[in-house]
Amino acid sequence: MSDLKQMTMLQLIVVFISTMIGIGIILMPRDLAKEVDSPDLWVSIIFGALAVSVVICIYVTLAVRYPGLTFFEMSSTIMGKFFGWIFNFLFVVYSLIVAAYILRITAGIINNYLLDVTPLYTVVGSFLLVSMYLIYNGAGDIVRFFQLYFPIMMFMFFVLCLLSIKNLDMQNVRPVLQNNFGATFSGIKITFFSYLGMEFLLIFAKLIKKRKAKHLLVTMWTSISLTALIYVVFHIISIGVLGVEELKEITFPTIEMAKSIEFQGFFFERFELIFLFGWLTTAFTSFTAYTYASTLGFKSLFKPTRWFLPVAGVFIFILTMLPKGLTEVFHYSTHIQIISFMAIVVLPVILLIVSLFRGNSYASS
Amino acid sequence: MHPLKSIFIWMVMLILLTGCWDIKEIEDVGIIVGVGLDVDSNDDNLTMVNQYVVPGKIPTQQDSSPQSVPFQNISMTGDTFFEIIRMNSLESNRPPNYTHLKSILSSTKIFEKERADQVLDIFIRDHEFRRTTPVFITRDPVLDILNTEPEKEVFPAIQIKSLSENYQINNKNPKNLTVGDMSQYISEKKSFLIPGVSLEEGKVKSSGAGIIEAKSSHYLGWIDIDDMEGVRYMHNNVVGGFIYLKEEKLKEGPVILEIKGANTKFKTNVQGDDLKMKVQVNISSVLAEDWGLGRNVFKKSWKNELEEAANETIKEKIERILELAQQEYQTDFLNLSKWVQIHEPKYWEKHEKEWDKLFPELDISVDVHTEITDFGTQNFNAK
Known part of the structure; x- marks a missing residue:
């Protein structure tokens, strides 16, 4: 087992950013361009961040009232055995579905851009095995892994931003803030879900060092604003390079954006390969976090055995292979958003309300 | 193990x-x-x-x-x-x-x-x-x-x-x-x-x-290749090149100016339902080749005549390409709609559908400002 017992604030921020940034950065430009239909779509991301910052307060209140308890322990403490079990079950289903969704999109991208003829199950299987190997040793190692790759990810994003300046046509981003407010605001229903991952405050609860409300809020808000910053920069670049109309039609806009960077005769003539390797790590980190959450959930549902990790793996594999093609996957994404909303907003809100009514707070100084 | x-x-x-x-x-x-x-x-x-x-x-x-x-x-x-x-x-x-x-x-x-x-x-x-x-x-x-x-x-x-x-x-x-x-x-x-x-x-x-x-x-x-100059100015991507000033424009003889940089700005003005567009081209150039005799570049005001002629030459070229776009082909291949969209989003929203009809009638005025900054290493052929 890992020797990491407590996470500092910085480690928490790394974990949150690594889980939040995943496939959203690849797919969101298209959905958002369709919804908002103007160069102002980056404003919606900021609205989304504000909405999420409010939701965060629920988690922080729960985490402060029940320090050191994960979501799964919390729910049975507050709701009693039966309802707690149902809550945990729902959350496990949610984690499994999101993990499978991330994996399927990632595998789709690998198949599209890197390994053309490799069968899907091989790509999915190897990705899953590596992730399970990481989870096998517990939360500490996951956090360490996130920490190790975080600088590489950030460096990759930074390099991509720098290199794409040459292709940037700022005329595509104009006119700024001229779109009608309603359309821009409605983008929130897409951007909100790009911050999925903040619920891990309740999953990694055991490892958090400073459990005061102030510290938790600062940590969460910092990670959300940093994520929002990365998203906004990427979206402005995507619009600048490709234009809004083009964003609506490209399957993976961010990768096409990276693909349009080309330096004749330079060592990195094809930059998108390097970007893809960097991005795969971010997808891997979000995927690992959700797989970990589902194994943790399984442990609370049934009598703990060592076999929960492979069981979660098998479930995810089956769910991943279920859709016939990317069209179906994209079609499911709206349903996944509803499930996500239930799991990360409705469930915690019910928990908080019931806990306030019952008033059996564990809060200590 | x-x-x-x-x-x-x-x-x-x-x-x-x-x-x-x-x-x-x-x-x-x-x-x-x-x-x-x-x-x-x-x-x-x-x-x-x-x-x-x-x-x-x-x-x-x-x-x-x-x-x-x-x-x-x-x-x-x-x-x-x-x-x-x-x-x-x-x-x-x-x-x-x-x-x-x-x-x-x-x-x-x-x-x-x-x-x-x-x-x-x-x-x-x-x-x-x-x-x-x-x-x-x-x-x-x-x-x-x-x-x-x-x-x-x-x-x-x-x-x-x-x-x-x-x-x-x-x-x-x-x-x-x-x-x-x-x-x-x-x-x-x-x-x-x-x-x-x-x-x-x-x-x-x-x-x-x-x-x-x-x-x-x-x-x-x-x-045609001769009309491409105007296109380049309208696309705002001129970085180099030359301006040929014909003999008719200058009495001493033809002059070639080398372009060091150019910048085109598009301004729009909506009054009621009427759109007007102004194209402002700023060019910075140097004297590259002088076929005229007797130009003294050490004398102040030698540039005025040349700058005037250059403004006229470029303006003619831009007006020529605008005529091609508006009259002959009646197609906005110069992508002027982009500037309307950027500067007048409300007007654009209203008239986006009928742009093809509006474009040939669009009132576009061209204003060119050329600046000569240098004349080379010698005051050659001066009087």
Whole structure:
């Protein structure tokens, strides 16, 4: 087992950013361009961040009232055995579905851009095995892994931003803030879900060092604003390079954006390969976090055995292979958003309300 | 761990980790540097020319004896491009690979027959094609151009691309249009220009541009090389080049100014429902060649006459291209709608649908301001 017992604030921020940034950065430009239909779509991301910052307060209140308890322990403490079990079950289903969704999109991208003829199950299987190997040793190692790759990810994003300046046509981003407010605001229903991952405050609860409300809020808000910053920069670049109309039609806009960077005769003539390797790590980190959450959930549902990790793996594999093609996957994404909303907003809100009514707070100084 | 156990794991890993579905030996890949799109002689089928690299015949430093050309053009006819690509395997032992494609050359005929957005489909859809590949158009047979062996460059397809990279030195060269740009114009439903090349006395030359109209997505007409200057100013991508001031404009004799930089600003003004556009061009230039006798550059006010003449010359060129766009073709291939969209979003929202009708009537005023900053190393030929 890992020797990491407590996470500092910085480690928490790394974990949150690594889980939040995943496939959203690849797919969101298209959905958002369709919804908002103007160069102002980056404003919606900021609205989304504000909405999420409010939701965060629920988690922080729960985490402060029940320090050191994960979501799964919390729910049975507050709701009693039966309802707690149902809550945990729902959350496990949610984690499994999101993990499978991330994996399927990632595998789709690998198949599209890197390994053309490799069968899907091989790509999915190897990705899953590596992730399970990481989870096998517990939360500490996951956090360490996130920490190790975080600088590489950030460096990759930074390099991509720098290199794409040459292709940037700022005329595509104009006119700024001229779109009608309603359309821009409605983008929130897409951007909100790009911050999925903040619920891990309740999953990694055991490892958090400073459990005061102030510290938790600062940590969460910092990670959300940093994520929002990365998203906004990427979206402005995507619009600048490709234009809004083009964003609506490209399957993976961010990768096409990276693909349009080309330096004749330079060592990195094809930059998108390097970007893809960097991005795969971010997808891997979000995927690992959700797989970990589902194994943790399984442990609370049934009598703990060592076999929960492979069981979660098998479930995810089956769910991943279920859709016939990317069209179906994209079609499911709206349903996944509803499930996500239930799991990360409705469930915690019910928990908080019931806990306030019952008033059996564990809060200590 | 038991040593046998670990050896077993090693063996399993060796077997599992070495496999690679996607292996492609570079010797077995038919690298394609250029693609030509045309219609066949009866105008009823598509023709696609693939320019293969023949690695063995690329001339090296040691052995520069004249050999046959280091490329092979396979021209085939069919109903769709993908079909033709796969049919290439009947003739070429190495299957075509497009990841190193340098240029796409299309004929005007193919865009007369087929819609540009349909032609472009495979080049956008397939991941092997890149968005950065430049597209060119020609009125001559595509195969002839791709067969013309360049002198300094090895491959015709690369020669065409290199020509277009001279846009920084000459303001008559059109700037590159990549597959990605083209796709952007098409999805924005805008007309655009494809840089043109032509075959003149056995030499491939960069010349003018072809217009693709938005609605029909077909070839509409050709912009001659002499009219390209105006296009460059309107696209705001002039970085270098020259201004030729004719003798009629100056009494001492013709003068050539070298452009050091130029910037075009577009201003719009909406009054009620009436849109007016103002094009403001600022050019910074130096005296490059003076055929007139007796100009004293040490004397103040020597510039005034030249600057005046340059303003007039450029203004004429821009007005000429605006006339072509507004009167002759009645198509906004200069992408002026973008500036309306940026500066007057409310007006644009209201009139986006009828822009094609409004554009020919649009009141555009041109204002050019040229500045001469330098005159060279000597006050030569002064009085």
